[in-house]
Amino acid sequence: MAGALPRSPLAPDHFPDLPVIKGVRFATASAGVKYKGRTDVMLAVLDPGTTVAGVFTRSKTRSAPVRDCQAKLGTDPSQAAAILVNSGNSNAFTGHYGQTSVTEIVSAVSNITAAPQSRVYTASTGVIGEPLPHDRIVAKLGELNAGLDETALEAAAAAIMTTDTFPKGAGAEVTIDGKTVKIAGIAKGSGMIAPDMATMLVYIFTDAQVEQAALQAQLAEICNCSFNCITVDSDTSTSDSLMLCATGASGVDATGNAEFAQALEGVMMDLAHQVVRDGEGATKFVEIQVTGAVSDAEAKTHGMAIANSPLVKTAIAGEDPNWGRVVMAIGKSGAEADRDRLSISFGDVLVAEKGWVSPTYKEEDGAAQMKQDEITIKVDLGLGDGTATVWTCDLTHQYISINADYRS
């Protein structure tokens, strides 16, 4: 079904011009894992010295590739590394056969590249519970290895898509000690999006030098305010994987550097938002800003309760400024709220305050806000200093069609 869906109305105009990251090369191929007439495997080969950090789903039923990657973080960075991703089949809930497929692929990738098996990371995304035809992937490794190209990141972003309607990329350049450090990343994700630790598949590369433990800590921290703050449908994938690879080719040590952290956060936030913009059936991009909560954690609980409410999301799809449903979601979230201190705005329009509709509110002002493609819902609890911002999309007929009418 990939390719069968129209491009999201919230998609960016074009794939961004990404900086080339020295020390990593990409190739794609059509292995026919499930889809016909498109690429479905991506190989990335990383030079010796690259540090690798990763964050993965906490799902109790996570896939064999996820478990394999988790076991391989923090291995000796002195040798080359490789990442092999396929789309069309998630190799999740495939019993012992799942690990067999991972082992076969890792062994073959190690044989054809300079990467030891302990530095070969794989990921699979697509249907759950069907055996992965790993022979088809292994058969393409010679072609992939011969075609490695440092400029092929857009093709890589396209090869890992499933129900995505556009390839997702983001990049940044930052100057440290007079030298330029580059960051470029790709992501896939459209449905089954409510990351609990990372989201879907995300690969970010930088030519900075960053010590592995610092890289891992930085990735996890930024993940909490980017990928872990988005939801399309409250469902969490068995394959969520986010990896960050620092090749060090710039010769610049960015460990602990604030500008680097800021640039990395920008790239991760951009990719996270693109996943929401490609949410299955999405027609509205929604930012929910929560302030005045008892704590940041409680602010996020309120934000996610609003973002995951089917009644809020269908109201947005219908362009209905139905703030009563926002009140409902706050009430059910489990976090602290006081009806009489609560205020709610749609964009800059104050809708409700002090436990009731604002005396200045006009329904036509709320309705005008809801007609926008991008909607901001602001909630102030009036209780403390806790804040959070989360992102979601609307819930439309197209979401039902995508998920009821096909097996994805």
Add this chain to the structure above:
Amino acid sequence: MAGALPRSPLAPDHFPDLPVIKGVRFATASAGVKYKGRTDVMLAVLDPGTTVAGVFTRSKTRSAPVRDCQAKLGTDPSQAAAILVNSGNSNAFTGHYGQTSVTEIVSAVSNITAAPQSRVYTASTGVIGEPLPHDRIVAKLGELNAGLDETALEAAAAAIMTTDTFPKGAGAEVTIDGKTVKIAGIAKGSGMIAPDMATMLVYIFTDAQVEQAALQAQLAEICNCSFNCITVDSDTSTSDSLMLCATGASGVDATGNAEFAQALEGVMMDLAHQVVRDGEGATKFVEIQVTGAVSDAEAKTHGMAIANSPLVKTAIAGEDPNWGRVVMAIGKSGAEADRDRLSISFGDVLVAEKGWVSPTYKEEDGAAQMKQDEITIKVDLGLGDGTATVWTCDLTHQYISINADYRS
């Protein structure tokens, strides 16, 4: 929009023949709170001596009538009592005006019936955040009081409907010490259904004598395995109210009686299932049986994760035996699971076991199960003795239409 929707395909053939409960009389009227051409207020008057128990939403933004009822449980049962319910407007998030409306209605009901204000319970259901035109309700109280009738329970069930497509009732008779005790109840609910303490509006009457504290404890206990185990859309109402009134007119003391408890549980379970059968847009009634969990609480966590998953619910709508999405929901629930001990069946068809699809499973067998109107999903975690059963419906285009295209 009430009445505009076609009757749910999962609705029972007709309203049940309910036993008449001595000691309580009902009347309905058309006050024009919001709807035209239908009844929208219901008055029940209870004889002196009736004990009253109630369970209410724990929403932090719960309505003024809910707060008022909560404060009035356990008042002296020696005098008459009354219940006044309106549909079309929930009187929730209406600031201080909300309590004013409650006070006006309670005062007027008390004046016209023999019930003291401390024994007048009200409920309002419908749109959130609009002032309740309580004058229209008060103006109908004379008509209501003159029309009180002990046989008018079906009319009462119809008057409290909002997006419901059929009135919901259930009853039972039980013999205690050679005498007959009767139970009859009504419910409304269709969307915003994920009760956290009770659900929507439910009123149950019995002619048993039951001491108030015992009645309250029994209601709360049964609520946990009936109304608190259903979900339509994971959203929790600001108005959820469940009340149980024991008139004592049978002269039979049923306090602590096991047969009475069993009959009451049957009535409550029946009403809870009718709410699911009238879930907005529902075409499938789904029972999820979870066994082998670490605890009953963890079993319920797994069950509700499956029942609330949009991807599971859309697969059911599409009659797709997509057990991979059940695996996903178990994985994300947060409760303990071991992929290699898990087994999943659709009805009597074993689909997956030991971390993979069962060798005996045939896709056509799973597909045949999904074509039924009533579907059972069985999950065994293989970890312990914890069990839970929860109920839900599918997620269809009609749910989106109901909630995106109208303000309900």
